[in-house]
Amino acid sequence: MSLHQLLGARAGDLLHTCPTEPRLYRRERATLDQVITLDLMNTYIDHGLTLPALTAAVRNGRAVHPGRFSEDGRMSPGKLRGLIDDGHTVNLRKIQTVMPQLAEFCAEIQAETGYTLYVSAIITPAGETGLTHHWDQTTVLVAQMAGRKHWPLWAPVVRHPMDNYLDSPTEWTETIQEIWDNTEPFTTFTLEPGDTLVVPRGWVHAPTCTGDEPSFHLTFALRERTPLDLAHELIASALDCEAFRRGLAPAQLRRESLGDTLNEVREMVTTYLDGLDMDQLADRVGARLTSRF
Secondary structure (H helix, E strand, O other): OHHHHHHHHHOHHHHHOOOOOOEEEEOOOOHHHHHOOHHHHHHHHHOOOOOHHHEEEEEOOEEOOHHHOEEOOEEOOOHHHHHHHOOOEEEEOOHHHOOHHHHHHHHHHHHHHOOEEEEEEEEEOOOOEOOOOEOOOOEEEEEEEEOEEEEEEEOOOOOOOEOOEOOHHHHOOHHHHHHHHHOOOOEEEEEOOOEEEEEOOOOEEOOEEEOOOOEEEEEEEEEOOOHHHHHHHHHHHHHHOHHHHOOOOHHHHOHHHHHHHHHHHHHHHHHHHHOOOHHHHHHHHHHHHOOOO
């Protein structure tokens, strides 16, 4: 099981509960560690095998323009390596789209969890910081592959961010930044190869590479399913019902009549949901949750 490769014997923790606080796991050296190495990532970087749109170079919270390492939608030879040598962290987002091994690994995790996910490969030069204080919209599993990285974490300032709702850039304020700058973190971890850190969505972090060697970790970004996701699936199933496919006249959508129209639709939805066979629908929804989408 792929989660076992990331979390070791306690992989079941993630299958039975959604994490609410950061937790460190020790995994056994497995196929993932043997195949996805820093040398392999350096090959992808030096041969320009990544997509500019999915590549970022950041130092101390400042990202460089993609034109610094690409031209006409293609990576420029040597430019990304030059930025790394200059102290920039490189983030290769959705790296599973160009690495078959990680694509299969992600497919297995989705089949185990019902969560969609993607992988970022992050390389940080010794002693450097890439992104400063921020939080993620997904729960992330940080698998340290090489080097050491120090992770201070602060408790969330927003509850359960997801997709574009309550995202870090939108919610950031100077006041919040001042609090982070002057408040000790809730907890800290220093990751070494073989460690996996689970960071629940919303937890604030600002990791730094420590030691004399570059840090390389894989971030598995898991989009936790929520009740809203299942509500969407319930409503989406109404597509089979002709009544929900009929058109609404413009007059029904005007402000003076929209409230009545919404009440009518709400009653339709309530009646429809009351008549559903949930066991039968579960087969359909379950198949969608474990498919590649």
